Amino acid sequence: MTSDAAYPFVPALRNPAGSPIRELFKYLSDPGMISFAGGYPSAALFDVDGIGAASAAVLRERPAECLQYGATEGAPALRQVLASLMAGRGAPVAQDELLVTSGSQQGFDFLARALVEPGSVVLVEEPTYSATLQALRLAGADIRGVQSDHDGMDVAALEAMLADPSLRPRLIYTVPTFANPSGATLSSARRLQLLKLVARHRVVLVEDDPYGALSFDGAPPPSLLALCASVPEARPWLVHLASLSKTLAPGLRIGWMVAAPEIVRRAVIAKQVSDLCTPPWLQLAAAQYLEAGRLPAQVAREVAAYRDKRDQLAAALGQAFGDRIRFALPAGGMFLWAALDGIDDAAALLPHAIAEKVLFVPGAGFYVEQRQRATFRLSFASTNLAQIGEGVARLARAVERAG
Amino acid sequence: MTSDAAYPFVPALRNPAGSPIRELFKYLSDPGMISFAGGYPSAALFDVDGIGAASAAVLRERPAECLQYGATEGAPALRQVLASLMAGRGAPVAQDELLVTSGSQQGFDFLARALVEPGSVVLVEEPTYSATLQALRLAGADIRGVQSDHDGMDVAALEAMLADPSLRPRLIYTVPTFANPSGATLSSARRLQLLKLVARHRVVLVEDDPYGALSFDGAPPPSLLALCASVPEARPWLVHLASLSKTLAPGLRIGWMVAAPEIVRRAVIAKQVSDLCTPPWLQLAAAQYLEAGRLPAQVAREVAAYRDKRDQLAAALGQAFGDRIRFALPAGGMFLWAALDGIDDAAALLPHAIAEKVLFVPGAGFYVEQRQRATFRLSFASTNLAQIGEGVARLARAVERAG
Structure with a gap:
């Protein structure tokens, strides 16, 4: 060639x-x-045994559903069990707020497509996940860093940036719990401040939460999504991304997005043109595994x-x-x-x-x-x-x- | 909410x-x-039995490879067997020309991201696959239809459009074999004309080929990719998209792209920020199934x-x-x-x-x-x-x- x-x-x-x-x-x-x-x-x-058994069982019981095209939103069985899992984490979600994605990274990619145009300002805590930076650069975003320390994103610094009328960001991105790469966890006080801030400024906040379940000292702090129970005006502005990659297995490529129905609807359209659906067999196997109660x-x-x-x-x-x-x-x-x-x-x-x-x-x-x-x-x-x-x-x- | x-x-x-x-x-x-x-x-x-057996075997033999993150380009075992399959279809491909995608539609999506900006002109045969139109609309393309008949795209009409200096398309899209939705198949004469045309005008041509294997009357016509052996100057401009969805099972979401290494490299970066990799377990299961010779x-x-x-x-x-x-x-x-x-x-x-x-x-x-x-x-x-x-x-x- x-x-x-x-x-x-x-x-x-x-x-x-x-x-x-x-x-x-x-x-x-x-x-x-x-x-x-x-x-x-x-x-x-x-x-391996648990995953193998779950996948064999669903293939035996529902072969056509495993191997045929599935709903872009996700397999109903998995969506239900994920809703239960989220409720168990203090964050009940409705079905139209939930989208199954091929890893949580795909959720961010679709969100960037829905909200980011070339030149759009996006704020990210620094340091931050390198693939998020890569996705935003591909989308042509004008990326600005927000400083952070061991208590997570510096919310006062963020507030100053949000007050700057020349910025008007489309998105704010954070990994508030056991962050990649810093290992930091956003303090409780800052979590509440952050939610109030995004509600006041009406800006979409992405909570990327692949690690929250891996808490070494008792229960992890409540997610930003769960804390929306206390700051309900923030809920329409919060997008929560989660994953089975760090707890069950990354090779299954099972993640999910929780967001306002209007945002989920746009992400579904992005998924329709990209991979159409996450492999239904792996979704049903994950659902079976979670239902069997093996994850804890x-x-x-x-x-x-x-x-x-x-x-x-x-x-x-x-x-x-x-x-x-x-x-x-x-x-x-x-x-x-x-x-x-x-x-x-x-x-x-x-x-x-x-x-x-x-x-x-x-x-x-x-x-x-x-x-x-x-x-x-x-x-x-x-x-x-x-x-x-x-x-x-x-x-x-x-x-x-x-x- | x-x-x-x-x-x-x-x-x-x-x-x-x-x-x-x-x-x-x-x-x-x-x-x-x-x-x-x-x-x-x-x-x-x-x-179902063949797919179940293949997936159980690879999980037993290579559990970590099945369940861990995999290479964005695709599992080496699948890439090798796909290269053999393409050689059997008259189109030998090098490893750096090949990318495994989560369905062939994802290949088109990544290509659109690599080559299409808002306002870019893209030519598609009419009628054409509706999800391709949807992907191009999301990318902001200026889509123009090229008429077709039961011998496929009207290559003379295409030639006139390529001669128009105001158009300068970024991409041409066709389903030349047993097309969706028309069922039409591009004639042999038009195939050669089309390849010479894209080589002369230096424009990327997408051959979407999910149906070629489903030929009712003997062997299907050689793909545009295979015909590049006769028109080698067209090869750098041709992107071939293929899939196991219509032959093995759509739920596996296994497709692949064959393109010039420069194009594949850009698609890999789009995949890194989207789903990172197609589920390795399903890739290895597909490779095992194909190697076992069950597909024909x-x-x-x-x-x-x-x-x-x-x-x-x-x-x-x-x-x-x-x-x-x-x-x-x-x-x-x-x-x-x-x-x-x-x-x-x-x-x-x-x-x-x-x-x-x-x-x-x-x-x-x-x-x-x-x-x-x-x-x-x-x-x-x-x-x-x-x-x-x-x-x-x-x-x-x-x-x-x-x-």
């Missing part, structure tokens, strides 16, 4: 940047590599394992780097966010880490502009407990080599 | 039109309804059944309407496209048909502008052979009522 074709790509795709995380995947094929990089749950914990025990296993890994990682980092390393202990989720004194740019450290056979994600890819290059993200979920100490020792050798 | 929210929807979604076909789905829950409407394959023919026998069963149904439908229509009905017999696929003398608008006939408990799709939804309202689409794939005569009798009563 000749390569001199000059395709009329849209501007956002003329010089596209791939995901900074997925660029690291090529190193994962090295069996000696220890990876703190991807946001992968632990495959060792997958409930599965989540409990994950929470116990991830908490141990977090503790192991934190202890190993403290031992290896002492006062040079700064991080706050995440209260759930999969990520530890750190900065090392004496390291100006974690990206420059990465080649040395790869040489030592350990992977992490440099912080720069999680920022819009004000990149804090000393930062980096360590995922503790998919690494074996036994590998964590060795991985940190390799990181320490990489820092020495870089020094 | 209050309903006075005024969301800043993008223009294409401000007054969205849902799919004209999916609007009919609500009537399918009536068990007495006979449907010639949706483009559904026959669920009675699904190889499955397709043979479908071809035999659909050919009988086409013949039954054609005979019943002739008997019921005589000279009043005009249609050409499709040589494959799932659709018969007809017009009835004395019917000015098939959409006005639809309520009477629904009252008689029979469904079809009025033709208007398949046109950009020059709607031939007397036309309508009948799918013969999912109806039982026994129901076809009764369905046509109901249609005849509906025509009487409408008269």
